[in-house]
Amino acid sequence: MLESVGSLTGSPWIYAIVALSVLFDVFVPVLPSGVLVITAATAAAAGSGAATGAVPHGVPDLLVLTLSAATASVLGDLVAYRLAWLGGERLDRAIARSRRLTTAQERLGGALARSSGGLLVIIARFAPAGRSVVSFAAGSAHRKVREFLPWSAAAGVAWAAYSVALGYFGAQWLGASWLSTVVSLLALIGAGVVAAYVMRRPTRETPEPA
Numbered sequence: 001m002l003e004s005v006g007s008l009t010g011s012p013w014i015y016a017i018v019a020l021s022v023l024f025d026v027f028v029p030v031l032p033s034g035v036l037v038i039t040a041a042t043a044a045a046a047g048s049g050a051a052t053g054a055v056p057h058g059v060p061d062l063l064v065l066t067l068s069a070a071t072a073s074v075l076g077d078l079v080a081y082r083l084a085w086l087g088g089e090r091l092d093r094a095i096a097r098s099r100r101l102t103t104a105q106e107r108l109g110g111a112l113a114r115s116s117g118g119l120l121v122i123i124a125r126f127a128p129a130g131r132s133v134v135s136f137a138a139g140s141a142h143r144k145v146r147e148f149l150p151w152s153a154a155a156g157v158a159w160a161a162y163s164v165a166l167g168y169f170g171a172q173w174l175g176a177s178w179l180s181t182v183v184s185l186l187a188l189i190g191a192g193v194v195a196a197y198v199m200r201r202p203t204r205e206t207p208e209p210a
Helices: 002-006 014-026 033-045 061-085 090-095 098-110 119-126 130-140 144-175 178-200
Strands: none
Touching: 002 061, 014 033, 014 061, 033 061, 033 144, 033 178, 061 130, 061 144, 119 130, 119 144, 119 178, 130 144, 130 178
16 A cells, blocks of 8 residues: 555645545545555655655645645535535434434534634544534534634644654654554554543533532
8 A cells, every 4th residue: 555655645646635535534434534644644754755856836745745634624524514504404313313413512512612612623533433523513503614614624734734744753763664554553543542532521510600
């Protein structure tokens, strides 16, 4: 996989492939978008494009890769958010049948309106299917786009930068091999496990003053 992706790293097609994978995995979370980003970054560190040259206007390939993944992440979030907003009663019934979506909707109820509450959106971006749950829940709850979009952008940048950094520094430290790719993927999975635990942890309700 490393060699096949590496052959595309110096081509603009790698950015389109990464962007499409990240864009659609909000609807099909099984798509290996994280694997693809890490593998592309590993190949770039190996010198198959990013480490030996620059794209037009002197922009490093790794930066373009990060921006492609982050932009696609935000666009996918917004599409899911908008579809959930327009979903109507059928989607509301589907959410009511899903404990994960119902819980996320309840937690998002006041979180996005608080200065620190949107951290849930960032944390969810790393959890398996967390991005889908939060985007659909925010849309179905009719949260304002100005409350959701900044946190979605921050989540997309954080996830993309973390994934690219894992692939790049893994290759720098362990060499561009299957070992560095596996270690980087394990680090991404570890972040997802922690994020899933944080999302599932019940929030403490602040007692009302007497």
